[in-house]
Amino acid sequence: MIIRVKRPSDVPSSEITPEDVYLNRRRFIRQAAAGAAGLALAPSALAAMEWPSPAGPGQQVDYSKLKSELGEPVNSYKDITHYNNFYEFGTSKTDPAENSGDFHPRPWTVAVEGHVKNPGSYHLEEFLAPYKLEDRVYRMRCVEAWSIVVPWRGFPLADLVKRVEPTGDAKFVQFTTIVRPSQMPGQRTDVLPWPYIEGLRLDEATNPLTLLVTGLYGKDLPNQDGAPLRLIVPWKYGFKGIKSIVRIRFVEDMPHNTWWVVNPHEYGFYANVNPNVPHPRWSQATERRLGEWRRRKTLMFNGYGDQVAQMYAGMDLHRWF
Amino acid sequence: MRTKRVVLALKVLLWVGALTPTVWLGAGAYWGWLGANPVEKLEHVTGMSALIGLLATLLVTPLRRVTGWNPLIRLRRPIGLFAFYYVALHFSIWMGLDLGLNLSWITDDIRKRPYITVGFTGFLLLIPLALTSTRKSIRRLGKRWVTLHRLIYVVPALGVIHYYWSVKADVRIPILMGVIYATLMLVRIPGWVESRARRSARAARARREPRGSPASREGSGTVPVGATD
Numbered sequence: 001m002i003i004r005v006k007r008p009s010d011v012p013s014s015e016i017t018p019e020d021v022y023l024n025r026r027r028f029i030r031q032a033a034a035g036a037a038g039l040a041l042a043p044s045a046l047a048a049m050e051w052p053s054p055a056g057p058g059q060q061v062d063y064s065k066l067k068s069e070l071g072e073p074v075n076s077y078k079d080i081t082h083y084n085n086f087y088e089f090g091t092s093k094t095d096p097a098e099n100s101g102d103f104h105p106r107p108w109t110v111a112v113e114g115h116v117k118n119p120g121s122y123h124l125e126e127f128l129a130p131y132k133l134e135d136r137v138y139r140m141r142c143v144e145a146w147s148i149v150v151p152w153r154g155f156p157l158a159d160l161v162k163r164v165e166p167t168g169d170a171k172f173v174q175f176t177t178i179v180r181p182s183q184m185p186g187q188r189t190d191v192l193p194w195p196y197i198e199g200l201r202l203d204e205a206t207n208p209l210t211l212l213v214t215g216l217y218g219k220d221l222p223n224q225d226g227a228p229l230r231l232i233v234p235w236k237y238g239f240k241g242i243k244s245i246v247r248i249r250f251v252e253d254m255p256h257n258t259w260w261v262v263n264p265h266e267y268g269f270y271a272n273v274n275p276n277v278p279h280p281r282w283s284q285a286t287e288r289r290l291g292e293w294r295r296r297k298t299l300m301f302n303g304y305g306d307q308v309a310q311m312y313a314g315m316d317l318h319r320w321f
Numbered sequence: 322m323r324t325k326r327v328v329l330a331l332k333v334l335l336w337v338g339a340l341t342p343t344v345w346l347g348a349g350a351y352w353g354w355l356g357a358n359p360v361e362k363l364e365h366v367t368g369m370s371a372l373i374g375l376l377a378t379l380l381v382t383p384l385r386r387v388t389g390w391n392p393l394i395r396l397r398r399p400i401g402l403f404a405f406y407y408v409a410l411h412f413s414i415w416m417g418l419d420l421g422l423n424l425s426w427i428t429d430d431i432r433k434r435p436y437i438t439v440g441f442t443g444f445l446l447l448i449p450l451a452l453t454s455t456r457k458s459i460r461r462l463g464k465r466w467v468t469l470h471r472l473i474y475v476v477p478a479l480g481v482i483h484y485y486w487s488v489k490a491d492v493r494i495p496i497l498m499g500v501i502y503a504t505l506m507l508v509r510i511p512g513w514v515e516s517r518a519r520r521s522a523r524a525a526r527a528r529r530e531p532r533g534s535p536a537s538r539e540g541s542g543t544v545p546v547g548a549t550d
């Protein structure tokens with residue numbers, strides 16, 4: 001399999017987009033045929049770029065061989081699915097894999113609301129129909145100073161934003177996780193206030209790197225990784241990547257994201273990966289990549305500075321941590 | 322003789338129990354089933370073993386008091402030493418595996434990260450206790466040994482604070498540990514009050530009676546293990 005990786009200068013992401021991953025395409029075609037036909041596809045800057053096809057129809061992509069744009073191998077499926085922070089299923093890293101078996105990610109409804117011209121509430125399939133899913137390898141850096149490399153499958157949030165047409169009052173996007181204590185044992189405790197809330201500034205939401213994710217390793221998201229729909233913002237700490245999303249709301253004021261509310265002294269709204277701004281209790285200068293013994297240096301904006309730094313030009317990142 | 326055998330049996334149990342985490346971690350590291358982040362697993366299991374060991378050390382005297390079975394005291398030193406062993410292992414894993422012996426990271430963390438500073442203080446305070454845990458030291462240091470070993474009341478508190486500060490949000494188990502520690506300290510208070518009363522009564526008697534009487538000699542030269550805790 002050939003995966004050509006573009007230079008960071010011409011790639012706004014570490015995308016590896018096997019554009020013809022045929023399963024993907026079949027699903028897309030099926031969905032398009034099922035009624036979404038006629039909806040104009042909003043090709044993102046990324047999707048518009050040309051990519052060599054790593055696998056022809058009928059061929060399978062070996063996801064475990066994929067690499068990031070920096071040449072980092074992806075982590076194993078086992079690591080990605082058995083070392084999770086998803087407090088809805090418990091606070092230890094293995095709890096989500098162990099306690100999410102009873103969670104039913106389908107049927108699922110997603111509401112898009114707030115300051116948009118086209119609000120609505122959709123069945124997941126309906127919600128996803130207009131978008132072209134792609135695979136991208138991203139680093140994920142947890143605020144706890146570990147990191148992992150994951151081949152996600154999803155579509156740019158920017159495509160959704162374009163489709164729902166935010167009005168001038170929309171300055172931020174707020175995301176909400178489902179509340180379902182009967183299937184999420186962590187929600188029967190009060191370690192965090194439920195529901196989990198996250199948010200992005202509108203320009204962050206429309207940055208081509210930001211993904212709404214439905215799968216990984218070419219498969220649907222497992223429950224413990226945030227099925228059926230989650231956010232991935234690779235230059236921010238992992239907790240920004242809210243899981244099991246049921247509501248996307250365009251708002252005027254900065255959303256009060258959960259960790260910020262819980263501990264405003266330690267977690268902010270922006271949560272950009274930044275080796276120079278320590279967490280009050282530990283350093284963020286280095287991280288342990290799962291599967292490695294030695295720590296590695298943490299990269300500014302998790303290595304995505306070229307694509308995102310300009311959004312924060314002139315901002316005091318020590319203050320807006 | 323019976324007592325001796327029971328104590329021996331308890332010691333065997335103690336060794337088996339105390340070495341279980343080490344064996345488990347060793348096997349896990351060797352066969353690779355410590356999960357996605359083995360360094361963290363090693364750190365967490367040794368840290369937890371250390372804290373449980375410290376609390377178990379504090380449990381011996383109250384247990385002895387409740388059961389009235391004094392030979393229990395012979396378990397205190399090995400339990401304390403196992404606790405020290407796990408703290409030292411915990412520290413070595415942190416220093417060697419987590420920070421890869423990078424001296425500037427190590428000193429930076431110890432200076433700047435309060436949870437590390439507190440844990441490190443606990444580790445430092447345990448060193449003289451471990452070094453003076455021999456019978457010879459007990460004899461040589463006499464009363465000063467008792468004073469020195471009162472540090473064992475402080476170290477678990479540092480361990481609990483260290484643990485509490487190391488977690489992100491779920492403080493339920495650190496708090497539980499804190500409650501256990503507080504309980505183990507509180508149950509000592511009646512004993513302390515009693516022995517203090519006994520001491521002052523003895524001192525009063527000594528003032529009334531001439532020097533060299535049996536009362537004033539009492540306590541000197543005897544092994545003070547457990548005398549005041």
Ligand code: HEM
Nearest residue numbers: 364365368369371372408412415440441443444480484487
């Ligand atoms: C009295 C001495 C100490 C005790 C009782 C102790 C105990 C603990 C406990 C109970 C934990 C949490 C385990 C868990 O989350 O399951 C922990 C974590 C940790 N300890 Fe210690 N510790 C001590 C000293 C130290 C020292 C000297 C260092 C390093 C200088 C250290 C570094 C750490 C680190 C890095 C963690 C992991 C924190 C994390 O999860 O991010 N500890 N310790």
